[in-house]
Amino acid sequence: MTEAVSRPTLEAVAARAGVSRATVSRVVNGGDGVREPLAERVRRAVEELGYVPNQAARSLVTRRHDAVAVVIAEPESRVFADPFFALQLRGISKELTAHDNQLVLLLTEGRADHARVARYLAGGHVDGALVFSLHLDDPLPGLIRDAGVRTVFGGRPDWGEASGTDGSGRAGAQDRGVVYVDCDNRGGAHTAVRHLVDLGRRRVAHITGALDQTSAVDRLDGYRDVMADVLGESDPRLVVESDFTPAGGERAMRELLGRCPDVDAVFAANDLTALGALRVLRENGRRVPEDVAVVGFDDMVPVAEQTDPPLTTVRQDIEEMGRLMARLLLRGLTDGRVREHPPAGAGYAEGAPGSGVILPTTLIRRASA
Amino acid sequence: MTEAVSRPTLEAVAARAGVSRATVSRVVNGGDGVREPLAERVRRAVEELGYVPNQAARSLVTRRHDAVAVVIAEPESRVFADPFFALQLRGISKELTAHDNQLVLLLTEGRADHARVARYLAGGHVDGALVFSLHLDDPLPGLIRDAGVRTVFGGRPDWGEASGTDGSGRAGAQDRGVVYVDCDNRGGAHTAVRHLVDLGRRRVAHITGALDQTSAVDRLDGYRDVMADVLGESDPRLVVESDFTPAGGERAMRELLGRCPDVDAVFAANDLTALGALRVLRENGRRVPEDVAVVGFDDMVPVAEQTDPPLTTVRQDIEEMGRLMARLLLRGLTDGRVREHPPAGAGYAEGAPGSGVILPTTLIRRASA
DNA sequence: TTGAAAGCGCTAACAA
DNA sequence: TTGTTAGCGCTTTCAA
Numbered sequence: 100m101t102e103a104v105s106r107p108t109l110e111a112v113a114a115r116a117g118v119s120r121a122t123v124s125r126v127v128n129g130g131d132g133v134r135e136p137l138a139e140r141v142r143r144a145v146e147e148l149g150y151v152p153n154q155a156a157r158s159l160v161t162r163r164h165d166a167v168a169v170v171i172a173e174p175e176s177r178v179f180a181d182p183f184f185a186l187q188l189r190g191i192s193k194e195l196t197a198h199d200n201q202l203v204l205l206l207t208e209g210r211a212d213h214a215r216v217a218r219y220l221a222g223g224h225v226d227g228a229l230v231f232s233l234h235l236d237d238p239l240p241g242l243i244r245d246a247g248v249r250t251v252f253g254g255r256p257d258w259g260e261a262s263g264t265d266g267s268g269r270a271g272a273q274d275r276g277v278v279y280v281d282c283d284n285r286g287g288a289h290t291a292v293r294h295l296v297d298l299g300r301r302r303v304a305h306i307t308g309a310l311d312q313t314s315a316v317d318r319l320d321g322y323r324d325v326m327a328d329v330l331g332e333s334d335p336r337l338v339v340e341s342d343f344t345p346a347g348g349e350r351a352m353r354e355l356l357g358r359c360p361d362v363d364a365v366f367a368a369n370d371l372t373a374l375g376a377l378r379v380l381r382e383n384g385r386r387v388p389e390d391v392a393v394v395g396f397d398d399m400v401p402v403a404e405q406t407d408p409p410l411t412t413v414r415q416d417i418e419e420m421g422r423l424m425a426r427l428l429l430r431g432l433t434d435g436r437v438r439e440h441p442p443a444g445a446g447y448a449e450g451a452p453g454s455g456v457i458l459p460t461t462l463i464r465r466a467s468a
Numbered sequence: 469m470t471e472a473v474s475r476p477t478l479e480a481v482a483a484r485a486g487v488s489r490a491t492v493s494r495v496v497n498g499g500d501g502v503r504e505p506l507a508e509r510v511r512r513a514v515e516e517l518g519y520v521p522n523q524a525a526r527s528l529v530t531r532r533h534d535a536v537a538v539v540i541a542e543p544e545s546r547v548f549a550d551p552f553f554a555l556q557l558r559g560i561s562k563e564l565t566a567h568d569n570q571l572v573l574l575l576t577e578g579r580a581d582h583a584r585v586a587r588y589l590a591g592g593h594v595d596g597a598l599v600f601s602l603h604l605d606d607p608l609p610g611l612i613r614d615a616g617v618r619t620v621f622g623g624r625p626d627w628g629e630a631s632g633t634d635g636s637g638r639a640g641a642q643d644r645g646v647v648y649v650d651c652d653n654r655g656g657a658h659t660a661v662r663h664l665v666d667l668g669r670r671r672v673a674h675i676t677g678a679l680d681q682t683s684a685v686d687r688l689d690g691y692r693d694v695m696a697d698v699l700g701e702s703d704p705r706l707v708v709e710s711d712f713t714p715a716g717g718e719r720a721m722r723e724l725l726g727r728c729p730d731v732d733a734v735f736a737a738n739d740l741t742a743l744g745a746l747r748v749l750r751e752n753g754r755r756v757p758e759d760v761a762v763v764g765f766d767d768m769v770p771v772a773e774q775t776d777p778p779l780t781t782v783r784q785d786i787e788e789m790g791r792l793m794a795r796l797l798l799r800g801l802t803d804g805r806v807r808e809h810p811p812a813g814a815g816y817a818e819g820a821p822g823s824g825v826i827l828p829t830t831l832i833r834r835a836s837a
Numbered sequence: 838t839t840g841a842a843a844g845c846g847c848t849a850a851c852a853a
Numbered sequence: 854t855t856g857t858t859a860g861c862g863c864t865t866t867c868a869a
Contacts, residue, residue: 110862151587152591155863156845157862159525159847159861159863160844160863162845164524166572196575201572202572202574202575203573204538223522224523345774374774479847488857490855490857494848494855521846525845525846526847529849530847530848
C-alpha cells in the first residue's frame, strides 16, 4: 500500500522559505508586519507546497470555526415540497461564502433530533446558528438559546413580540436579544386583501396557513385588519383554516363554497394553497377572476406563473431573507466582545437588541385578481 | 462585561472524578477497558460539568472530522425550482445523522466557486464528499478527484462508463475508483416508452432534458432503444430537445405539434416538462390521453398528482438515492486503510472499484397514459 | 520586523 | 486497568 502522503504543515513551509513558523503564520493570515521580500518568499513556498492551513489546529487556538449552522426543523415533509427553503439556503450560502464561512446543515425530523442539535450547538462547533423555527410550540428555539449560541431566526419566533400594531403579546424577559428576519406577513396580507376590496369584492374569504406558524397567524391578522376596516365586521365563516398545501387548499375551498356560495374573492395563505383553490373553483364552474378573484402569497414563480389563470400574489424576497439572516449573524459575531456564552441578556448588536428585521412585500398582479 | 465562561475540558472532568485525562477520554469514547465504578464516576463528572468534547482538538489528533461535504453545483436556478435536491438532501442528512456525521453544504454558483470548493475539500476539513455533478463539461468532478477526497457522485458523471448496454464509451483510466449513485434512467425511459407502445401508440415523441446531463442522455437512449426495437427505426423529428423546465416543455410541445401533427404519445424527460406539454396540448384542443398520451419522469408527487389529468410517470426514489450515497461514502471511509490521499487508482471498496449503483424505477400509472 | 516558545484540548503509545 | 507523556498544527505573547 502506498504511503499516505500527509499534507504539508506550517513547519514545512517555514523550512522551505527559510523563516520561522510565526512568520509563515503571519503571512498566511493577512501578512501584516512582514517585510515584502520575506512575505513573497513565504507565499512562493506556500504555493509550491500546496499548503492549506489545518482548520482544526487553527480553531483549537482561535476558538473560531468560520462555520455557521443552519437548523431546519422539518417535522412535516411540506417543508421540502416547495422551494422555499432551497431559496433561503441559497441566499444564506452566498452570504456565508462571501465571508469565508462554511454552512453546516442540521435537519431535524422530530423531537428525537432536538437534543442532538442542541448538543451540537452547545459543543462549540460553529460560531453561530441560523434557525428556522416553524412551529409555535417548538422547543428548539429555547434549547438553542440555552446553548449560548449566537442565533438569528428565520421567521418570527412565537415568543417574539406580537406582530404589527398591538404590543400585547406575552413578550417578557424571554425575547431579549432575539434577532429574527421575516417578511411583512401582516402588511402583505393587508395589501392583498385591500386589492381585492378595491376590485369591488365584498365577500372576501381567507384560506389560512397552518396556524401554529406565526406567518399564518400574521397573514390572518392582516386579512382581518382590512375586513374590519372596510366592512366593520367580517363574517367568520369566510375564514377557513388550512395548512399551506395544495390538497389543503382544495379541501378548504370546497368547504368555503359550501358555507358561502356567494364568495367573490379568496385570499390564500400561500401560492400552493391558491393552486388547490383554483382547481376546485374550476371544477365547480366558477370563473377566475370574473366570479371569484384569487390572490396568493409568496410568488413562487414556477407555481404562480403556471396556474390557470396566472396567479396574482404577494411577493416576498426569500433569497434576500436568507442573505440578510447570514449577514446579521456574521455582523453579530464580529461585533460581539464575548464570543461564546454571551452573558445572559446581552444585546445582540448595539442598536438592535431583541429586534426583528421585516422585509417588505409587493403585490404581483397577474390574471387571477 | 461578564467574564466569558469557558467550557469545561477533559482536564476538569478528570480532576473532578479524581482520575487521569486518559481515563476520561476512554470513557467518553466508548469506555472500553475502564472498570465500572470508575467509569461511573467519570460519567457523573461529565454530567455535572456539562462537558462536551472539543471537536477541533479531537480532529487535530485523530484526523477525523465526522463531517461530510455535500457539493451542489447550481449554475442554473432550475436546480432549486424543483424539490429534487431537497429530497436528496433529506436522505443524506438522515443517513449522516444516524452515523453522527455532520453535513457541510457547499453550493456553487459558477466557475468562480470551483476553486474555493476544491481548496476546501483539499484542506482536509471533511472526511469525504458527496457531489452532484450536473453537467457534462463540469470541471468540478476532476478537481475534486485531484483533491484526494473520498467521493461519491450523485448521478453518473460523464467520464463514467457508458450507460447500460453498450460499453463503447470513452471509459479509460479516468473512471477507476469512481463511485456514483443514479437511478436507472435508461431502463425507466424504456419502461415508459414501452408502456406507450403497448397502449397501441406508434407516433411516440420524446421531449428530452438538458442534454449536457447524463440523465437526459440516458433517458433519450432508453427511448431510442424501444423505438428501434418496435418500429425498426424512429423518426428523428419525434425527438425535441428541451431543458427539464415547464417553459421548455411548452416550447418543445409546440414545435412538436408543428412538426408532427400526428403525434399520439409523448414521453417527457421529467414531470416539469410534461406539465408544460400538457398545457400546450390542452391549448390546442388535444385530449389527454385520448388523442395524445403523456408520460413523465421523476414522480414529483406534488406536481404529478396535480396535473390535469394526473400524470403517469416513472418514479425514482430520490430520498433513497441520497441515503445510499451517504451510506456508500461512510462505508468507504470506514473500510479505507488509508484515510487521506488514497493512492491514485486505489479501489473504493473491495468488490466495488469504480462502480455505480443504479436504483430501480417504477412506472406509476395515473390518467395521462 | 522576526523568532522562540508556550500552549489550545485531545488521543494514543507506552509504562506501571 | 490506569496513568504518564508526547505530540497533532496552529496562533500568539514575549524577547531579541
